[in-house]
Each structure stands twice: as C-alpha cells, then as structure tokens.
Amino acid sequence: MERLRFVLAAQRDHYLPLKVIKEQLDAADSGNGTAAALPRPPRRLVPIDAPAENVGLPVADDFAAGKELRLTQEELLDQAGIDAAALAELQQYGLVRPGPAGFFDPDAVLVARTVKAMTEFGIEPRHLRAFRAAADREVGLLEQIVTPVYRHRDPEAKSRADEVVRELAALSVTLHTLLVKAGIRGVAGC
DSSP, rough: HHHHHHHHHHHHHHHOOOOHHHHHHHHHTTTSTTTTTTOOOOOOOOOSSSSSGGTTOOOOOOGSSSOOOOHHHHHHHHTTEEEEEHHHHHHHTSSSSSOOOOOHHHHHHHHHHHHHHTTTOOOGGGHHHHHHHHHHHHHHHHHHHHHHHHTTOOOTTTHHHHHHHHHHHHHHHHHHHHHHHHHHHHHHHO
16 A cells, blocks of 8 residues: 555656656665655745736747856756766757857757656656747747848847847747647646
8 A cells, every 4th residue: 555655656656657666666676776765846935025917928029138157068967967978968968059169058958957847757867858949939930020130220229129039038938838838738737
C-alpha cells in the first residue's frame, strides 16, 4: 500500500512519468536513494500586492534591451549548474544559442536552468524542440509586423518600432500563457 500511495502521489503532486517513478523505486529498493525524496516543483514567489490577473505575466518593459552582458561557456555552465554535455544537448536542439562572437547572454542561463528543472520531471531537451519552433514562429510574426515601421525614414521610427515590438512580445507571451493555462484546466479537469 505504501508503494502504491507513493506512485499515486508522485503522479498527482509531482507530475512524474511512470518511468521516472519506477527508477526512483528501484533506487530506493537497492539502497541508492529514498523514494520519499521527490523533487518539489518550482514555485514562483509572488508579491502580496500583485494583482491576481497579472501575476507572472510579462509587460513590455520586460523585453527592453538591457545592459549587454556576455558570458563565456564556462560562466554559463557555472551559473546554470549544468555540465558541458548538457549544454551541448541544449545547443543541439536550439534551446541555447551563442551570439556571433561565441558568447551567451543572461537569458541562456535562465533557459538552461529551466530545462534542467524540467529534466527532473523526465522531460529531455529533445522533447522541447517544439518550444523553440513555436518561439521562432512568434518572433517571425512580430518581425513581419514591425519591419515596415523600421524602414520609415522618420528619425523616431526605430524607437516607435522598438516600443511596438516590446508591447507585441508581451502580448504574445501573455496569450501563450493564458492558452496553456486554459488547456491545462481542460486536461486536468480543474
């Protein structure tokens, strides 16, 4: 009964696939690990005064260009807490890409950390190619919309286009988030 409770709790509370649960049970049986030590899903800290309808949703300023920070491969590995093989896999599937000079930006660290957290649930980088493809399609759509604005000879056209693309990016990510939430409610019966 204890094993069955563990399996059901691991599926319900931690969304672990049966393959991962079996590996944990096998490790506990062989004495190499404990079945009770399940990873906790990451929780986002939300300020108490944040409006409930906007919690976790991006705003246009989140997409503003910040101070250029370039990270070497070694710095990325250190900050993301991954090894070179994991980085190679992230690059193979297009989840992390160095810039033309071979440096990475701070978002690469966040992507690597996020993928690392997802691997704890049995999701491998190869499963995440669809995320890269969807992001590329969204960026392509935004480029189609703002490219004509960038081409204007008006000196303020570039700043207007930058503002439009930031706002559209925030709306795009918000729409994606809300569609995923609605889809999960339909799947989970919430």
